[in-house]
Each structure stands twice: as C-alpha cells, then as structure tokens.
Amino acid sequence: MFLDRVTNVNDNLTMVANFLGLNKNLRIKDGEFSAMLNITNDYFPAIGNRKKRGIINHLTKPQGICGGKYLIYVDNDKLYIDESEILTLSDDYDKRTLVMMGSLLCIFPDGVIYNTDSHETTYVNNKVVTAAAPTFTLCKLDGESYTNVVESATEPVDRTKYWIDTSKSPVVMKMYNTNDSQWVSVATTYVKVEATGIGSGFKPYDSAEFSGIDDDFTYNGYDFNQTNIIYDCGDDFLILAGLINTSHTNSQVITINREAPQMDFVCESNNRLWGCSSENHEVYACKLGDPTNWRSYAGLDTDSYAATVGTQNVFTGAVGFMGSVFFFKEDGFHRLYGNKPSNFELQWKSCRGIQPGSEKSIAMVDEFMCWKARDAVVIYDGSVEAISNALGNIPYYDAVGGGYRNKYYLTMREEDGNPKLYVYDITKGTWVTEDGINALYMAYANNGFYIITDDYDLWVVNNEKIYTKTYPEDTLYPEDTLYPGNTAEGLLEEDINWSMTTGDIGMDSPYQKYIKRIDVRLMIDEGASILFEVDYDSLEEWKEVYRYTATRKRSYTVPIPVGRCDHMKLRMSGKGDVRIFSIGIIREEGSDGNT
Secondary structure, eight states: OOOOOOOOOEEEEEEEEOOOOOSSSSOOOEEEEEEEEEOOTTTTEEEEEOOEEEEEOSSSSSEEEEBBSSOOOTTEEEEEETTEEEEEESSSSOOEEEEEETTTTEEETTTTTEETTTEEEEOOOOOEEEESEEEEEEOOSSSBBBOOOESSSSSOOOOSSEEOOOSSSSSSEEEETTTTEEEEHHHSOOOEEEOOOTTOOOOOOOEEEESSSOOOOTTTTTTOSSEEEEEETTTTTTEOOOOOSSEEEESOOOEEOOOOOOOSSEEEETTEEEEEEEETTEEEEETTTTOOOOOSSSSSSSOOOEEEEEEOOEEEEEEETEEEEEEEEEEEEEEEEEESSGGOOEEEEEEEETTTTOOGOOOETTTTEEEEEESEEESSSSSSSOOOOTTTTTOOOEEEEEEEETEEEEEOOTTSSOOEEEEEEEETTEEEEEOOOOOOEEEEEEEEEEETTTTOOOEEEEHHHEEOOOOOOTTOOOTTTOOOOOOOGOOOOOOOEEEEEEBTTTTSSSSEEEEEEEEEEEOOOOEEEEEEEEETTTTOOOEEEEEEEEEOEEEEEEEEEOOSSSSSEEEEESSOOOOEEEEEEEOOOOOOOOO
C-alpha cells in the first residue's frame, strides 16, 4: 500500500521596516497605509503619530494672512503684526490679499500700504476733487513762474525775455543763447496747477488721471485730461509738463485720481507688485519699487507695465517664482520673463494649472513650487510633475496649501465635502494624513509655520516655535537641548488620537495561504495607549485583538493573533506617542487550491 507523500509547508516571513506613507489606491505596497489619522513621516523609515500643535489664539473673523519676517494677518477688519494690533481697516471687504514688498505691507483690495519700518500708512488710491477752480501758470521745474514771456509769431526785440514762438507748429518756447547768438528751444516746460488741497496724498513722480480741465489754453493741441506725471507737488500745488498761455484760471473744479486697476490676484516679484484681471484679460505691474503707481509710462526702465492676454478662461492664481511671474489659469499659466518693461515677455505653457477655488494652494517648498490642479497635486521646478498618485482618484477641491522646509501642507475637501489635512514630504516622496481641520490660510513667518482654520483657531505647527530655548533660571540645560516653550507660542494640544490602517494583507499571492501571526515592533511612551484591530475578508467588521496602555516608556514586540482568512487589514490606533519600527507577517503557503 502506497500513501501520498506529505509535503512539509514552510513558514514565510515578510518583514516591513520601511514605511512609505499613505496610498489610497486599490493595490498598495507593503509599508503603505490605506488610511491614516494624525500620522507623520518624520521618523522615516519608522512611522508614528505627529507632534502636538500650539494653539496661539482664537480669532473673530480672519480675512487674510502674510508670512515673512513677521506673522501678519487681518482679523475682523483689524491688522495684526506679531499679535499686536496695528490699524483698523474698512468693513467693506470680507477677504484681503496681503503682500510684502520690502518693508511695505500692501493690503488689497483696500489699497492700504503700511511701512513696517517707519510705521507710516499711505494709500495706493488717492482722489482729490478741488474745492474751487484751480489756476494754471507756466513755470520752471522748481515751480518758479515765468514773468517775462512774450507770445508772438516774430522774435522779440528784448532778448532777455522768453519767447513762445507761435509762428509754426508745434509751438515752442525759446530763450536767447548769447554764446551762439540765436534763439534755442527750452527743452521742457512745466505748468503749475494751484488750488487748496490739490496736492494732498500725492508725491513727486506720481502718475494720476486728470479730468475737468479746459482745453482752450494749451498749445499744440495738448489735453491735460489724461494720465499725467506729477513732477513736484505740495499741499496746494502740482507741477506737470506742458506748454500753455502764461496763466489761466480753469472754468470749473477738476479731479485728480491715482488708482490701481481692479485685480483678481496680486503678488510680488523683483521689487514690483503684479496683478491680473479676468474681466479685462490683462496683467499689470506697478512702477519699480512703488506700489502706488500702476499707470506710469515715461519710457523708463522703472515704468509700470500692462499687457493683454489672448487665452480663454479666468485667472486662478498668481505668484512670483524663479525670478519670473506666473499667472495661472486652469489649463496652464502665463510666465513673464524679463527685468524691465522694454524686455518683458509673456509666454504661455499648457499644463495642469491651478484649480478654480484653490488659488491659496500655491506654496514654495524648498526649491519647488506646488499647487492643486483639478485632477492632481503638482510640483514644479521648471517642469510640471504630478505627485498625487497615492491620493487615488478621489476628486478634491477648495485646497489651501503652505510650505515648511521639505513639507507641503495641503487641506482639501473630498467628494463628501469633508476636509482633511495632507502632508507631502518632497525628500521622501510620501504622503501622510493628519486630521480633519480645514485651513482658511497658511503662512510661514519668522521661523514658524501657521495655520488659521475655519473654526478661526490660529495654530503653530513646527517644533522650533513650540519648543524654544527658554531656560528656567533654576535648571541647567545643555546648549543643544530645546526646552518646552511656555505661553509665548500658545498652549499645546492635549494628547491626540491617531490611527493607521494597512492595505489588504494576503492579496498578493494566488495560492492558498494562511496568515499565522503578525508581529509589530514598536516604542510607546508612558501613559500612551495602543489598540490593534483586524478586518477579515473585507467584511468591514473590525475586531479587537490587542490593547495596551504603557505604565512606562518601553519598546517591545506585540504578537497579533490572526484567524484563518483569505485576506485581512490591520488597524493600529491609540492616544499618545507611539512609534512603529517594523511589521512582520508570518504566512504558511500551500498549493493553488486546484489539485
């Protein structure tokens, strides 16, 4: 009698020690997780819960934020710089764009400019309507009036006078040059416009639009009812370029208006502010170093700039990056090259642009720029690359982003309308999920990364701000040790709940197999707790298999008993600090089940 040979079945061990973050696709790698809550990849190749955040303040009605040297934000129409109230804005707007240009904080659409060094406040827009009809007098650049002028078609006998030669067109003003014994043209003539308060709010070399001026007292058909350069000014006078009768009193009051164009988005690049208008299909730049002048065209390198674009769709964002300005639309961007108006050039690139409603997703992360497109999250360093494959095919929208060191923080609403905070590490190429906060604004300022949520909480995220070198006088700390900061950066969160769920374990082999045991190597802090649950064969019925609360900080291996199944998921959750170093999966494999 012959018996079938019994084949020994060996255990197969799969050790996962490199944890690769989140992957929401159907098929994921060992070391990736299908779902997460409050997880960080700071401990790579290990993985664990994120650090606590600092709660700085609870705001009333946040309306805008700006990073850089200071933490700047607007709350309930009040401007704050490093938590100090600076000034009150109008109540006409619910949202503000805050842009720094050197020491100037520019607030749109208010048009307020606050100098963070001198603490002076000025305004982009300035409009003056004279209380009375102004007088116009021919003058020199310094405002000194010409008192000895002759207007005629023939040269005057008295050669000490100035001569307005009306014998030919264009009419010119001349003076006698004794060295050459001839009449020569005065290069530029000026006009002094005088009225009480006419120069209020203006400065030399502003460009402003004039209206209401008579048109019968100028030579050469010149019309002052246009944008003119103000060469000098005082409270009660302005000096313009032009040639007129020696003096004239206007027949009516006049209006002088300096204003910026209406812009959808504003950013700073190369000491200019830049903006764009979907309604006008135009892009704009202010005068070099002067955010109050947007229509200054004197033929100089410092001039303002404007251009019309021919692409369809609305603008969805604007930012300065790599020495250029990027004006985004949903299907690409206009990139502006050059360093002065004479060589500015706009080039269009078709690519994944910024999704409408996600204009605040633009962020600089190390040497890269990131943003949320309609069907992807994108990273750019000269070429566009999608980095969101791990986030699956779920539609996301209303994205708000920010960059801190090598991390891109991004809150997005998912198809169910609920928001989540995702974090992408560009050095590791991995995503993690933190919690369900919805960010209104994010900013990096003064070595701190800040988030304002739709609950109006102001958070600080990074350890450098939460843990500062503030030593108690009676305690000696090494120089390289960070002492937990106190009230300077707000209160810390309570212990946070966290969880991470594996993908389907056991779906990678077509043969019969039996998952005998899972061993998890971890470190847990005193007072922290951890819970292990399993879901067998996609039944979505989570069964508790192990629970532990640490009485002291320790590292150990947790053996997870597993029931017989085709496949399973493992969910680890807890409260307090836990680090996962490895997961060992012990399998026993058989035949393909068909013999």
